[in-house]
Amino acid sequence: MxxxxxxxxxxxxxxxxxxxxxxxxxxxxxxxxxxxxxxxxxxxxxxxxxxxxxxxxxxxxxxxxxxxxxxxxxxxxxxxxxxxxxxxxxxxxxxxxxxxxxxxxxxxxxxxxxxxxxxxxxxxxxxxxPVFQFKTIGVASERPVLFAMDDHYFPLKNGVCHYMSKPEIIERPVLARSERPDAPDSLAAHFYGTVLYDEGKYRMWYLGMSLDINPDMPAQELELHRKKTNASLGGIMSGPICYAESDNGIDWVKPNLGQLLYKGNRNNNGIDLPEAFVHAPAVIKDEDDPDPNRRYKMVYTYIYNTGTIGRSHTSRTATSPDGIHWTAGKMGMIDEALEHSSFYKVNGLYVINGQALSGERRSEGGAPLGRQATAWISTDFDNWLKEGVDSFRLLENQAPSERGTRKNYDQVHLGVAPIVYDNVSVGLYGLWHHCENPFADTSCDFGIVISNDGLLFREPVKGHVYISSQESCATPVPGKQLNTVLCQSNGIINVGDETRIYHGRWRNAWTPEGVTDDYSGEVGLAILPRDRYGALGLIPSRKEGSILSLPITFPDEHFSLMINADGAKGIRVEFTDEHFRTIPEFSGENGGIVSKDGLDQIVEWPTNQLRMLAGKTVRMRLKLEKQDQVEPRVFAVYLVK
Incomplete structure (x- = not known):
């Protein structure tokens, strides 16, 4: 219908x-x-x-x-x-x-x-x-954001280039490991996790790690761990999932939840789940679910399979009415070993984005595949498709024999972790610089990607390092040179006029003999003016330039256009029809003007009203001109009903 x-x-x-x-x-x-x-x-x-x-x-x-x-x-x-x-x-x-x-x-x-x-x-x-339709890319949206760096929305350019933003990095960690030796995060407070701004409060779920095994963990799991002597864990306790809160998103408190029996007491901020060895708590608040007991949804990884179905080191769901008390879902929901960075909802689909670990996914010709981003999908959160999406790929080695997770080349760590807008998703991926021997030489930066369906991602600028591990580095150990591995997760949020990027900083002190106290994990923060991931601006040698959008069909009702830009006095907005013919009523002297720099600045029309274009299909042209030595930069355009 x-x-x-x-x-x-x-x-x-x-x-x-x-x-x-x-x-x-x-x-x-x-x-x-x-x-x-x-x-x-x-x-x-x-x-x-x-x-x-x-x-x-x-x-x-x-x-x-x-x-x-x-x-x-x-x-x-x-x-x-x-x-x-x-x-x-x-x-x-x-x-x-x-x-x-x-x-x-x-x-x-x-x-x-x-x-x-x-x-x-x-x-x-x-x-x-009554939506804005972008028929050439199959998108319809009530509240579209057209990022200037997105070449699907602005495919035509003249005299302009990309200017990717540099987020402000908060040097000190906003959350660090606990000093108490009996705390569940005494070794690391890893941001394989989530930050939500929820009802006026910042809430964080993260992964706690310690050097000692919790003797109060389930006996079956403890026995599995002792038998398998999991070398990949290096003798550390991966888990439990921990919780923290903050009024400002910078100063955090670890509340005593009184749930988890850990080393003889429950005075900690750990969340009690069926498994002790866990990983990567990715949480969303699902306002669409009519069941209040399923308001908060989480996907996490369990390391050991203590059930009768499925495999180890794969995902499991959980639901909660408050984000504190959780009920775990069934095991074996995805029959692949995986490690995810994010869980989100887009276009009515629940999506897990991460890297496959089972070796069943292969590169061209059936050769091994390095770390790459894969998305797994569900329509109801309970049942997940066997088929996955190749969500984002870096180049594999030309030689098939030199491909695979243990080979020394750049790979995608943990998949993609996006923030989801109504019509577009912007995310980070881990640009993993693998070194097999010694593994401690491995580091990881962030690249930035964009998607129009939340599944297939691409880089607006190929190979661009958005945040490097040198810019947001883990707290150093005096006298030692230790690499930082940046970890993305459910951590990009918009609050007020800021975009905040919470991320993990893993101090890589891994050795073949295991880890020591030099190993650590902490939560870092990078801040941007809202939605200013990157811009289009004039090439340095040019005084004028322009960009032209794909066809846009406006709803048959009143709407307005706002812009997120600097040097706004040098920006004019015009419209053509979908075949590039100028619409005189909205071009030249009749074009739209922006009087102020900043977020959500309304485009004003000197003679006509946008209502004249209701129901029509047009293209938007942004003309950029350098004025008074001020360079115009366009970050985003907002279409608002």
Whole structure:
């Protein structure tokens, strides 16, 4: 029922049964014969308001139906100003995710018209979504962000080049290992983890490590560890998952959760899960799930398989009502050994992004594959596809015999960890400089990637090191030269006018004999002005330049355009049709101007209103001109309804 160009965005079928129960003084009962309206809407919505237009003896009336989500179907109760015996041909659905109503007034509502038709005593509807459409790349979005560094949205350029940003690095760690020897993070506070800004508070889940085994761990797991003498763990205790909180995101507190029995007491910030040896807690807050007990969702790695199905060192899910008390899901959900950096939700899909460890994924010709990014997908969080996505790849060695995780060349560590916008995802990958012997010479930087579907990523500037391990290095050990391995995870968040990049700094003191106290893990922070990952600006030798977008179909309603830029006085915005013909009403002297630098600066039009372009397909041209020795730089364009 919904057109194909919606590009797989998460939609669900709604069955709205309009009951005819209604009592109110002076208002007659609405008769709808319990007929059912079925339609598709985005799957992140919880409540709708339906305005039913009726035609009774040439008099037009409206009935408002408040429809709430209940398991498996939606039901509504209507109130009408006049008695009605049948439903007229047109229904308009007003959808608002925040479920805020005050009497008959709808606050923050989005209007979604429904085209109606009847068949077999049922009325069917087709959602007509007021979205911005980018048909050439198969994307539709309510709140699109067009990053200037994204060559899918701005493929045509003249006289401009990329200027990638340098985030401000906070030198000291924002979270470090505990000094208490009986703490679960006495060796390392690894950011194989997550930071959320949740209800006015920063919350962090991270991986604790210690040199000593927890004697209170499950006996079966302890026996497995002793038998296997896992060399990759180097004699350390990987786990438990730990929790911390902060009011400002810089000064953190490790609360006493009183859950986990660790070395004889529960006075720690560890989270109690079925396994003791764990890794990589990636957490999201899922506002779309109607079950409050599944509000927080986590994917983590368990090292040893203590069950009867599946394999070791693979992912497991968990759910929680509060992010503190967790219920683990089933084991064996993915039949591959893997190590992930991130877990996120995009276009109605749950995605794990990481590196495969089982050796079952291969490079061209069936040769071994180095560390590369793979994405695993689920539609319901419980059942995961066997097929994975080749999410991002660096070049493999030309010689097949020189490929593989133990060979000395650059690889993708832990996959991609993105922040998800409505139409685009921006992420970091680990640029792993592998050295097999000695392994302590291995280091890792960050590269930056972008995606229009959250699955297939590409570099806006190939080979660009976004944050190096020299810029954000682990706390040094006096008198020793130890490499830093940067670790990306669920750590890119937007708060206010900042983009914060929380990341791990692993001090690589690994030796064949095992690790010592020189080994450590800590959480670092890099900060950008919001959404300023990179810009397009004039080539140094040029005074003028321009960029031209792909075709954009505007919604048939009022909208505005905002820009994130510096040197804004040297930027003008124009429109052409999709075949590059200038639209005079929005070009030249009629072009849009930006009066201020910064985030969310409105584009003003001197003579015409953007409403003239509603429903039309156009291209956007940004003209850049150097004025008063000020260089214009465009970071992002926002289309806002």
């Amino acid at each position: 919904l057109t194909d160009h919606m590009n797989g965005t998460g939609f669900k079928m709604l069955f709205a049964v309009f009951h005819h129960k209604c009592t109110d003084a002076g208002i007659d009962e609405l008769q709808l014969d319990r007929r059912m309206i079925m339609f598709l809407v985005p799957d992140n919505l919880h409540r709708i308001n339906v305005a039913v237009e009726q035609n009774i003896e040439q008099q037009r009336t409206e009935t408002y139906l408040d429809v709430q989500l209940i398991p498996d179907y939606w039901s509504g109760i209507g109130r009408s100003r006049q008695h009605a015996t049948s439903l007229y041909v047109r229904v308009e659905v007003r959808i608002f995710p925040n479920c805020i109503t005050k009497g008959k007034r709808i606050v923050n509502c989005l209007r979604y018209p429904i085209r109606m038709y009847s068949m077999r005593n049922r009325i069917y509807g087709e959602a007509v979504l």
